[in-house]
Amino acid sequence: MRKVFQAELHQVGDELIQIATLVRAAVEKAATAFENADVELAEDVITADARIDFLQTELDERAIDILARQGPVASDLRMIVGALRMSTSLERMGDLARHIAQLARLRYPRPVAADSLVATFEEMARLDTDIAGAVVELLDTRDLTHATRIQQLKTRINELHRSVFDAVAGPDWQESSARTADVVLASRYFERFADHGVSVSRKVTYLVTGEWDPDALEGRVGADDA
């Protein structure tokens, strides 16, 4: 019985990794579609998001089924509740990758980013892809150095997110209002993606250490507060 239960918990962990791997692929493709105005790649991301949504629903049902049948306590219970929350964050990361791809598709054949912000968005895209990769590693290995790395990458994302607002409000900005709207939203999507990555990393940290970082309460730090 205990063995079956452990196998079920393990499967939930594997499914989280599977979803995170799809999210990483999604943001990597979305970033490329965004940079290169590649409408076919954008379509791929948009279509593939349904798979992430499906897997999330499946994982949630499995987790609730385990709660009902096994009545787990202590660290097992924490793990199941944590999985329910992480799956929500991962699903949201998939949505945000899709939003980035949708912006690319909407503006095709024109690129979304103004020339003066191409380098900024390339860095944001690389950071988000790195964060998604670190989330996969963290879920797989439980090695908290990945969590620390995710926090560091997020700090840089916040700087870049603010720099987009500074650029748009600055004297050299000559772009149309439509493009201003696009870059502000795109920057917010990249920043939100990273923030959900941080959420996942905090939940894993909590599962490993049993402690929340009191300075790191969600939704109360970072560029989101701007």
Next chain:
Amino acid sequence: MRKVFQAELHQVGDELIQIATLVRAAVEKAATAFENADVELAEDVITADARIDFLQTELDERAIDILARQGPVASDLRMIVGALRMSTSLERMGDLARHIAQLARLRYPRPVAADSLVATFEEMARLDTDIAGAVVELLDTRDLTHATRIQQLKTRINELHRSVFDAVAGPDWQESSARTADVVLASRYFERFADHGVSVSRKVTYLVTGEWDPDALEGRVGADDA
């Protein structure tokens, strides 16, 4: 034992209503601060958000404690898991009300909205306040007519959110890029607030009927997809 358990479930329900009531007050004040460039009211909202965050954490701990001690099944389990998810949505609604207040404070003494969009934002603010009020009623009464109403209000929010983008991209828009960025973000905050209200309403609907609306999968409808 059963009686104690029912009392505990009831308390979780009451705490959800309490948080939702604070969220309604937050968005109502944030909207007024936003419209009237009222920096003191904005500060109130920003300060009060910590209380919402605290209550959410408390509710989550209580819910997990109930899972551990009582091992609920069937509809009781669904209710507890639903409460964990609804508290996340409500906390996020509190954050978004705070973001709206922060925008008002950032631009004080200037109002955030351009003159041509004042009426649009007033309507969005009223709709968000109505949604927050309907969420309180829905949690309290479980009367699903409130859920239907929330969906309808959200439909109108989506129209207004799109109209902000149309205005900004239109020929008559003469505002600065900084203001363009502000109104795009503000519109997104109002729209996201409403979307989380819809999330809560779907969870209550699921608890009452036992069925998800297959056409209403979250994150896959509405202006968020634009």
